[in-house]
Amino acid sequence: MKAFTTLSGLVCPLDRANVDTDAIIPKQFLKSIKRSGFGPNLFDEWRYLDHGEPGMDNSVRPLNPDFVLNFPRYQGAQVLLARENFGCGSSREHAPWALDDQGFRVVIAPSFADIFFNNCYKNGLLPIVQPAEVVDQLFRECEAQEGYTLTVDLAAQTITTPAGQVFSFDITEHRKHCLLGGLDEIGLTLQHAEQIKAYEAARRQAQPWLFA
């Protein structure tokens, strides 16, 4: 996994609540058996005026000029500013893969759906929860000021605005540790293989019907 330490990135505001993972990456792109290449189809139905299918040349498709991701001022954005319950719906990890592939490293919202939130951490993408008033303020500042960037420092657990205002955020120690080091979680878990085996042996004894 990619490590995340600090980032100063351009912010793109997506002013909709309950953005679901079907909207983030529509199902027709889930037929891929790869992990990469989903970026051009991020928000496909909002982003393009035509209907997208896998295998199309996305560079020649008609863009929706009213969709925020297509605004010239937000090109190259690495921080997505979103509204409540971001990432609800399907558990597809293709959603964080698509965000990552598009170049986003941070998503800030008042709340996230649980599965999406969890999936982000597995892909070096940092989801940050902020109170609704703070998110409101960031939306206002971002829309008012072209080239609006935020600085995110994971070790310090802070977001800093261009005016120097600092907001802190929460993250569990385990997730922080894994993200900062870009660690392979499976490798970490397998360090406890003996403990897993011991648990499993006891379980097999107590509930033998769970084991074929």
Add this chain to the structure above:
Amino acid sequence: MTAQTLYDKLWSSHVVREEADGTVLLYIDRHLVHEVTSPQAFEGLKLAGRGLWRVDSVVSTADHNTPTDHWDEGIKDPISRQQVETLDANIKSFGALAYFPFKDKGQGIVHVMGPEQGATLPGMTVVCGDSHTSTHGAFGALAHGIGTSEVEHVMATQCLVAKKSKNMLVKVNGPLAAGITGKDVALAIIGKIGTAGGTGYAIEFGGEAIRSLSMEGRMTLCNMAIEAGARSGMVAVDDKTIDYVKGRPFAPGVADWDAAVAYWKTLHSDEGAHFDAVVELDASEIKPQVTWGTSPEMVTDIDGSVPDPAAEADPVKKGSIERALSYMGLTANTPVKDIPVDIVFIGSCTNSRIEDLREAAAVARGRKKAASVKQVLVVPGSGLVKAQAEAEGLDKIFIEAGFEWREPGCSMCLAMNADRLQPGERCASTSNRNFEGRQGQGGRTHLVSPAMAAAAGIAGHFVDIRSL
């Protein structure tokens, strides 16, 4: 010992180790695998030279991409076919307790197949790379969806890195009115608490109305816990649970049966157990539900009307309603009964089990599809459900009514196969998500129960099944 909730018991009995920050390695008993969210996980294992930690925990089937007609022609879409064939190859090389490939008579939607095979048992932890894994909580199991990285993690370690959720009790008091199903209860709950109401919680459903639901009704309810934001929903074990499990292929055999039942009977919340949140509903107030918008919380009942955004003070909510009405092609204040439908879909892991099909058939019997309705699709949840329905003659009732009787699969629930809405088409659907484009780009979905869907197909618009 302090009183524990059902979730507390399921959680603590699966903790392998716990870190200081509360992060836990949670042991997983059952891993359900389907073709869409597994290829990258198997690929990851191969690249790292890892295998499955416990082959006999894996039960697999192909469901999302499989066609529901012309099975003799195979899977025509080459990309869908590749995904299904990739699963075939991965199961062949990594192994599984059981695999129900495309066209197998046990094949079906993963959340229909698991319980009917007895692969889902009380007290288990059940995961799958699919958010509707919450379905299996109906058995007093801890079941939830995971992402593909977690699929790989469970394959390699039999554990999930997890943090405990909070406890929520949703209590539906009193008896349900006639004709009210698990689907109506689920939608009524989501209407009350919202699609993020359960975020961060594991929900236990309790109360007289829930106890009165059959196992299939409880599966429908738990299936939709995720639409309320909760990764897992669950119902305590009772005699219905045990009777349902008995005799299924992967249920405990005679030698273990009594010990299993004795343990399963402990799987309920203790008297006085603490819940972080309690929500109560009065069952007698629940009428047949119909969604009008693009989120399951945008729901009303058959006597209701499409809301008026002008009446909403909160600007974010107002914007959502306006966008939903525009997408759905609806005018504020339209009575639900006046909304016409073009297509009806009866199927999905929410409502494709035998009781669902019986309820739809009871409405369709001796009636005909409205001329204005282009298509009524009935898609059984599995090959076994299909066989049972045919043994009962339900297929004939549907065909005589002008409905189409299909092969099992996810079908128009998410339209990854050929079954999909055209832009602007309006569908009465028994599935679980009415998101924009879910059933096909530009398609408009109204979520309802199987009987309500069948009735809309007959009348050409929504009708109150209680008046039929």
